[in-house]
Amino acid sequence: MLLCLTDGGIALFCVNPTSWQIIVFIYIYIYIYIYIYMGNVHSDKAGQFFNSGHTNNWAVLVCTSRFWFNYRHVANTLSVYRSVKRLGIPDSRIVLMLADDMACNHRNPKPATVFSHKNMELNVYGDDVEVDYRGYEVTVENFLRVLTGRLPASTPRSKRLLSDDRSNILIYLTGHGGNGFLKFQDSEEISNVELADAFEQMWQKRRYNELLFIIDTCQGASMYERFYSPNLMALASSQVGEDSLSHQPDLAIGVHLMDRYTFYLLEFLEDIHPSSTTNMNQLFKVCPKSQCVSTPGHRTDLFLRDPGRVLITDFFGSVRKVEITMETINLSSPMEPLPERINCTVHILYMCINKHIIPTAIIMYYVPRQKLLRDVFPCT
Amino acid sequence: MAIRRLKHTRTHAHACMLQTPLDDFQEELVIRPLHSGDIYASFQFRTVWDADFMGDQKVSHYRLFPKSLGQVITKFSVRELHISFTQGYWRTMQWGQPYLPSPPGAELWVWFQDTVTDVDGTWKELTNVLSGIFCASLNFIDSTNTVQPSASFKPLGIGNVTDHSFLRYATLPREIVCTENLTPWKKLLPCGSKAGLSVLLKSEKLFHSTFHSQAVHVRPVCQDPQCRTTSMELRQTLNVVFDLHTSGQGKREWSLFKMFSRTLTEACPLASSSKVYVDVTDNPQFELSPATPLLTQAVVLGDRRTYSVYDLTQQASFGSSRSLNMLLRWKAADGEMLRPLLHSERYVAGYGLQAGEIHTLIYNHHPYRAFPVLLLSAVPWYLRLYIHTLTVSSKGKDNRPSYIHYQPSKDRERPHLLEMLLQLPPNSVTEVTVEFERALLKWTEYTPDPNHGFYVGSSVISALVPSVVAMDTNSTLDRPLFSSFFPCKEEASYFMRVYTEPLLVNLPTPDFSMPYNVICLTCTVVAVGYGSLYNLLTRTFQVDEPSPGLAKRIANVIRRFRGVPLL
Numbered sequence: 001m002l003l004c005l006t007d008g009g010i011a012l013f014c015v016n017p018t019s020w021q022i023i024v025f026i027y028i029y030i031y032i033y034i035y036i037y038m039g040n041v042h043s044d045k046a047g048q049f050f051n052s053g054h055t056n057n058w059a060v061l062v063c064t065s066r067f068w069f070n071y072r073h074v075a076n077t078l079s080v081y082r083s084v085k086r087l088g089i090p091d092s093r094i095v096l097m098l099a100d101d102m103a104c105n106h107r108n109p110k111p112a113t114v115f116s117h118k119n120m121e122l123n124v125y126g127d128d129v130e131v132d133y134r135g136y137e138v139t140v141e142n143f144l145r146v147l148t149g150r151l152p153a154s155t156p157r158s159k160r161l162l163s164d165d166r167s168n169i170l171i172y173l174t175g176h177g178g179n180g181f182l183k184f185q186d187s188e189e190i191s192n193v194e195l196a197d198a199f200e201q202m203w204q205k206r207r208y209n210e211l212l213f214i215i216d217t218c219q220g221a222s223m224y225e226r227f228y229s230p231n232l233m234a235l236a237s238s239q240v241g242e243d244s245l246s247h248q249p250d251l252a253i254g255v256h257l258m259d260r261y262t263f264y265l266l267e268f269l270e271d272i273h274p275s276s277t278t279n280m281n282q283l284f285k286v287c288p289k290s291q292c293v294s295t296p297g298h299r300t301d302l303f304l305r306d307p308g309r310v311l312i313t314d315f316f317g318s319v320r321k322v323e324i325t326m327e328t329i330n331l332s333s334p335m336e337p338l339p340e341r342i343n344c345t346v347h348i349l350y351m352c353i354n355k356h357i358i359p360t361a362i363i364m365y366y367v368p369r370q371k372l373l374r375d376v377f378p379c380t
Numbered sequence: 381m382a383i384r385r386l387k388h389t390r391t392h393a394h395a396c397m398l399q400t401p402l403d404d405f406q407e408e409l410v411i412r413p414l415h416s417g418d419i420y421a422s423f424q425f426r427t428v429w430d431a432d433f434m435g436d437q438k439v440s441h442y443r444l445f446p447k448s449l450g451q452v453i454t455k456f457s458v459r460e461l462h463i464s465f466t467q468g469y470w471r472t473m474q475w476g477q478p479y480l481p482s483p484p485g486a487e488l489w490v491w492f493q494d495t496v497t498d499v500d501g502t503w504k505e506l507t508n509v510l511s512g513i514f515c516a517s518l519n520f521i522d523s524t525n526t527v528q529p530s531a532s533f534k535p536l537g538i539g540n541v542t543d544h545s546f547l548r549y550a551t552l553p554r555e556i557v558c559t560e561n562l563t564p565w566k567k568l569l570p571c572g573s574k575a576g577l578s579v580l581l582k583s584e585k586l587f588h589s590t591f592h593s594q595a596v597h598v599r600p601v602c603q604d605p606q607c608r609t610t611s612m613e614l615r616q617t618l619n620v621v622f623d624l625h626t627s628g629q630g631k632r633e634w635s636l637f638k639m640f641s642r643t644l645t646e647a648c649p650l651a652s653s654s655k656v657y658v659d660v661t662d663n664p665q666f667e668l669s670p671a672t673p674l675l676t677q678a679v680v681l682g683d684r685r686t687y688s689v690y691d692l693t694q695q696a697s698f699g700s701s702r703s704l705n706m707l708l709r710w711k712a713a714d715g716e717m718l719r720p721l722l723h724s725e726r727y728v729a730g731y732g733l734q735a736g737e738i739h740t741l742i743y744n745h746h747p748y749r750a751f752p753v754l755l756l757s758a759v760p761w762y763l764r765l766y767i768h769t770l771t772v773s774s775k776g777k778d779n780r781p782s783y784i785h786y787q788p789s790k791d792r793e794r795p796h797l798l799e800m801l802l803q804l805p806p807n808s809v810t811e812v813t814v815e816f817e818r819a820l821l822k823w824t825e826y827t828p829d830p831n832h833g834f835y836v837g838s839s840v841i842s843a844l845v846p847s848v849v850a851m852d853t854n855s856t857l858d859r860p861l862f863s864s865f866f867p868c869k870e871e872a873s874y875f876m877r878v879y880t881e882p883l884l885v886n887l888p889t890p891d892f893s894m895p896y897n898v899i900c901l902t903c904t905v906v907a908v909g910y911g912s913l914y915n916l917l918t919r920t921f922q923v924d925e926p927s928p929g930l931a932k933r934i935a936n937v938i939r940r941f942r943g944v945p946l947l
Contacts (some may be wrong), residue, residue, distance in 0.1 A: 066828055104467065104558035104587055112559050112587040127583055130515050131560040137517055138829055154505045156512020187892070358789040 018284050054168040057318040058161060059084045059094045062143060064175030064184045067099040069113070071255040072246050074102045074218055076262040077122040079116050083269040084170065087317030095146055097133035097163055099175075100184050109252060116266060118250040120350075127190050135342045140190045147171075148201045163375045165206035170214070170315045174262065177217030179240055180225075196226040203229040210303070212315040216261045218243040221297040233303045235283070238294035239259030245293050260292045274317050280307040395510025399613075401430040403444040405651045407577045410687070412659040413666065413708060415717035416474045417624035419588065419634045423577060423617065426568055430603060430611040444650060445614060446568040448513055453598060456506045458536050460491040463510065464595035467557040467587070469836050469881055470622075472723045477681045482593045483838035483879040485554035488514055488679040491535050492546040493797075503548045516562045517552070524761060525837070526550040527797045530785045531826075532756045532842050535597030538610060551758070551837035553882040555591060559583040565594050568616060576692070577656075581618065591621040632710040643705040643776070647692035654692040658706060661685045666710045670699060682847035682874050683718060685867075719846050721746050722753070726880035733818060733888040740812040740839055740880060744804035746846060751873075752803050753783075753843040755812065759796040759836055761789040762819040762887060769815040771801070775808050793821070818887050826889065836883040844873045871914050 061084070063077035079138050081096055103114050105369045107203055114125040133142060145151050146161050166287040175182055181189040202208055209278070213234040217225050221234030226236065237259065246256035247263040258266070272278055284298045289348040313319050397723040405427045412420045429445045433453055434945045442450055453461065470769030488507065494503050503526065504521050511518035539566050562583050566573045573581055588593055595617045596922040624632060636643055647654035657676070658668055663686075674689040690697050690704060698704050720879050723743040742753060759765055767786055784802035787794070891897075928936070928947065934945045 054393070100557055101556045104556055125559065127559065128563055129560050132512075134515070134516065134554065134560070135517055135554075136520070137638060152508075154508040156509055156514075158512045182711040188829040327570075 013256040053166065055056045056163070057089050057093060057168050057170070057315065058163045059089055059170040059172070060097075061162060061170075061172045062097040062138065062174070063093065064099050064173065064182060066185045068100075068102070068105055068107045069255055071102050071253070072258050073174045074100065075114050075116050075124060075258050075377065077172065078114050078129075079262060079266040080172050080214075080259070080269075081129070082126065082173065083218050083266065083272075084126045084316055085351065088270075088274055089316075089318040091130045093318070094130075095133070095159065096129075096131050097138045097143065097146075098131050099135065099138040101134065103132060107254075109174060115250065115253065116263070118248050118257060120250070120252070128358050130158070136185075138185060140184050140194075141190050143184075143190070146199050147198045147207075148208060149205065161207070163207050165208070166209050168315050169211045171206045171211065172214045172216075173223075174216040175261065177215070177223065178220045179273070180222045182215070182217055182223060191224045192223045195223060196228060199227060199232060200229045201232070209315070210305075214265075216244060216265075220244060221299075224299050227299070227302060230302055231304055232299075232308065233244060233280070234299040236297045237287070237292065239297050242294040261287050261294075261296060263316075264291055269312075269316065272316065274313060274319055274321055276311075276313065280310045280312065284313060292332065298365065386857045401432075401439075402432075402778070403427060405444045405648070407648055408653075408655050408657065409577050409580075409718070410479065410657045410710075411706070413634065413662070414475045414621070415710055417632050418475065418621050419624075419639065419708075420475065420478075420619070421639060422479050422619045423581070425578070425616040427570065427614045428601065429614070430609070430612050432598075432610065433584050433612055445612070449568060449596070449614065450555070452509055452513070453508070455481040456502050456509075457493040457496045458506070459488055459493045459541075459599070459600065460537050460540060461488075461598040461792065462490070462536070462595070463488045463514070463591060465514070465516065465555065465557040465561050466591075466593040468589070468591035468593075470591055472720050475621065476717065477720050477876065478619060478735050480593075480595065480619060480622070481838070481879055482591070482595060483551055484590065484617075484882055485553035485837070486557075487549075487551045488518065489547070490519065491539070491541065491549075493545060494543065496546065498609060499546060499548065499759055499796075505675050507550075516555060516565055517947070518555075518613075520552060521550040523796055525552070525758070526789075527758045527795060528758055529797070529799060531783065531799055532840060534597070534714060534844075536597070536727045537601055537613070539600065539609065549758070553835035553888055557594070558587065559587050562594065563584065565596070565616065565618075568614075570650045571648035571670070576651060576654055577644070577645055577851070578648070579637070580642050580644070582641060585639065585641050586618075586620055588626070589620050590623045590626075591619070591761070593617075593619045610798040616790055623749070632706065635707040637704045643703040644692060645698065646701050649658045651693070656704075656706070657687040658689040658690075658708070659685055660688050660743065662715065665712045665715065666708050669707045669709075670704075672697070681876070682721070682845060692852075702810065718848060719745050721848070722841070722843055722876060722878055723878050724839070724841050724878050725812045726883065727881050728885060729813075733886060735815060735817045736763075737815050738836075738883070742802070742810045742812070742841060743802060744806060744808050744810070746806050749846045750803055750805050751843060751846055752801055753841050755798075755800045755802060756840040757796070759789070759816070760834070761791050761793070762821060762834065763796075763816040763820055764789070764837065765796050766815045766817070767798075770798075770812070772802060772810065772812050774805050774810040779803065779805075779810060794827075798905065818885070820888055823890060823892070826892075830887070830889045833884040833886045836885060838879040838882050839879070841878040843876055843878075845875045845876050891903045 033045040045064050048271045059081075061077050061081050063073045077096070077098060081094065084094060085091070090165045103107060103112050110120065110292060112125065113120070113123045116122050116124045133146075146159070153162055160170075173182060175184070183189045197313060199211065199213075202211075208231070210231045211233070213224060213227075213232060215235070216237040217223075219238060219240050219242065221239045224232075224234035224236060225240075238261075247260045249256045268283070268286045280300075284296075287296050289295050303310075311319075389851060405425070407426075408424045410422045410424075412422070414420055418576045425446050431439045431445075433439065433450075439450060439454060452458065461770040465622070466482045466484050468488075469483065469484050470478050474724075488510070490506065491502065492499055504522065507518045508515075508520040527549050528544060528547060529549055533547060533549055535541060557734070562581065566578060566581060569578050571578060573579060575895070597613075597615040597617070599613055601613045602875065603609045622634075625639065627779060644656070661676075668688060672688050672690055676687050676689055678685060678687065689919075690826050692698075721744065722746065724741060726738065726740045728736050730741055738757075738759070740755070740757070742755070746749070767788075772781055779802065781800040781802050783799075785797070785799040787797040798814075800812070802810060802812075927933075932947055939946055
């Protein structure tokens with residue numbers, strides 16, 4: 001009997017196996033079939049977890065307002081910073097820009113604190129905060145330079161956005177805005193066209209895999225109207241023509257502490273933990289008109305995946321994908337390359353297995369691939 | 381104090397162990413009650429490392445010395461680095477002298493090694509890197525606020541440099557200090573904020589104070605008495621003054637828990653010495669508990685003080701409750717404070733937004749000794765100093781400085797630098813005045829909040845002040861005659877640096893809504909004036925018959941049907 005691999009009638013590769021080799025071959029195929037089938041059962045659950053294709057997470061959090069009465073914008077940014085740090089993104093991957101200092105401001109009755117809830121329940125400033133751009137450094141030019149990566153050579157690492165094409169980036173902006181612009185420090189503004197062009201530069205330089213853009217300003221939806229790069233998802237706290245309102249003042253501090261949208265966003269994020277499976281559709285429902293007075297908007301037409309299959313932790317957290325193996329590998333001897341003739345089959349096996357890399361969120365057992373290979377193809 | 385080095389066990393015959401330089405870490409806290417009722421706490425964390433940064437050997441194995449600072453020192457060939465972040469102003473007349481003075485805002489001065497070829501370029505890169513390490517806006521330090529002092533700021537470590545071209549000094553008086561600067565500072569400590577004295581450093585209490593200053597000082601020191609090899613010393617200092625009234629209690633009572641909301645539970649395991657000193661020179665007025673038998677005397681800042689010592693490396697210091705919380709309770713009212721011998725003030729005089737005067741007053745409170753001081757002023761270029769109006773007077777008479785170094789400013793490039801050596805007569809006030817004129821900046825050079833004003837950095841007064849201890853010339857101590865002829869006692873004079881207040885000056889600020897207003901007005905004028913003229917010149921007139929009445933219009937319609945000429 002001759003077993004041949006053909007391509008359009010032309011025999012490429014033929015073997016004349018003995019009966020023993022035929023049995024082995026059939027055994028391999030059954031094994032692979034069962035394995036893939038079992039994999040598929042889990043892949044329904046695991047499917048939504050490995051489709052994002054990102055390997056690292058970054059966050060750029062910007063507060064653009066100066067002066068003490070804009071305390072709430074700093075509190076907004078710090079509450080997102082706090083959630084993002086809690087869910088796993090380290091300080092080295094967060095670029096935090098605060099245009100003014102509220103915590104150690106002389107008007108602050110409780111120095112070194114920034115509260116988000118009245119009666120001083122939650123201090124979002126905390127004890128371990130690293131602000132990368134502060135005060136006068138928060139300008140439109142610096143913000144665009146951080147996004148596009150065009151910084152002077154002497155800029156330290158903590159001030160750079162060192163993302164690559166497998167990074168998911170979260171960008172959060174808050175401050176005072178209008179129809180098509182966002183005001184920086186009461187002296188300059190950034191327009192929606194500039195922002196869209198900056199994102200296009202990022203796309204062309206492959207500086208992001210997917211990007212989530214959240215903006216909490218008046219008429220915030222106008223800022224994402226002009227986006228045209230792929231893989232962008234945007235949320236805004238209000239539509240064009242509407243104002244985003246602040247939440248509640250604190251009588252001891254004397255200013256409004258948070259904006260409504262970010263207040264309910266913070267409440268939503270406090271329920272998220274690193275292994276939660278909440279998806280973006282629930283994020284779109286945060287702060288409906290009854291709570292926010294303004295209508296939050298979102299834009300997903302440029303995003304390639306279905307938002308219902310995108311996890312919150314894909315952007316807000318830094319969930320590492322870990323592959324568990326039960327084998328110990330002794331690397332003292334050099335690795336021997338496997339024989340040439342079984343290369344294509346090995347390649348297929350590896351492709352199947354790589355798709356089933358799972359996050360730490362769900363611990364599963366699966367057939368270790370080393371055992372499979374060694375049983376079937378003894379290394380010679 | 382003998383320095384006990386942590387000895388690595390050299391019984392292992394590994395070559396790499398022998399090459400690893402020794403390092404040593406000490407931590408110390410000094411608590412000094414002030415006469416105004418406030419309390420002053422000064423932390424010092426000192427790491428001495430026997431590595432030779434100036435040699436050719438690459439240093440790669442870091443243990444107690446923080447790697448981020450070590451790499452900065454090696455890469456930029458830094459001999460000495462002093463950086464401080466301060467919030468608040470030190471009130472010399474109420475509080476006395478600080479152990480380590482610092483000006484409000486950020487101050488950075490660096491001595492580079494003589495192998496550096498482009499000092500300005502290296503300085504710019506160094507400030508950028510430090511701004512990333514300390515999360516501060518040190519990248520705003522550029523040529524417009526950097527000066528090269530010619531006489532002040534001599535090296536504090538060893539070094540026989542006299543070439544001041546390797547020295548750079550800059551201040552940022554507007555720099556804010558908050559938790560984001562304390563966090564990376566704490567990360568440089570070997571024990572972090574987990575053990576030892578650094579557990580007390582909680583930002584909510586530290587920043588709720590009248591004065592807060594944190595600094596990093598790196599300098600080379602001698603390793604042995606002959607000074608054949610050098611080691612690198614890193615000192616991290618934190619000075620804080622807690623206010624009696626804002627801490628919310630009527631009676632005067634201080635404890636570690638009240639100051640820091642923490643107590644001490646253990647020493648840092650990596651420290652060779654961990655001590656707390658409490659200044660008990662005024663002991664009859666307050667009681668200190670828990671009492672400690674260890675007392676030490678030291679001459680600090682020209683005054684002989686007594687300190688109670690708590691040694692945290694001894695388990696007995698913590699008592700049965702395993703935590704140390706010192707309590708100071710005042711019983712009697714305060715006595716007289718020793719008046720600080722050197723003190724200074726500075727203010728802007730004048731009116732309007734055109735010109736003004738800067739007055740610097742230097743007080744010498746020593747009853748009979750005159751001593752020289754070095755005054756360093758760096759004034760930004762937008763205050764144009766008129767040096768021909770510089771006057772120095774003491775007790776109403778002119779007092780000529782023996783050394784003046786003045787470097788004029790260049791618009792948008794360099795600030796003014798004025799350094800003078802003044803002799804202060806005893807018990808007097810010396811006044812230095814200079815007139816200036818305010819410049820008009822370009823509209824892009826204004827900060828986003830220009831109506832706040834512009835800061836001028838503190839002036840620095842450096843002096844060797846005669847010590848109070850040496851004031852006692854008819855000594856009652858029993859000493860042989862051959863050693864007591866010349867008035868030479870220990871600590872006859874001590875080095876002191878006094879910083880003045882920073883100045884806040886209003887520059888003529890334009891109305892930033894002017895471009896919008898001007899455009900509106902100009903367009904209106906153009907539209908109304910030019911538009912009318914254009915119309916008049918180019919409009920043609922046609923004669924237009926008035927529209928006829930109804931009867932005539934019907935008649936015209938009938939006539940049009942008939943093909944007859946209209947009415």
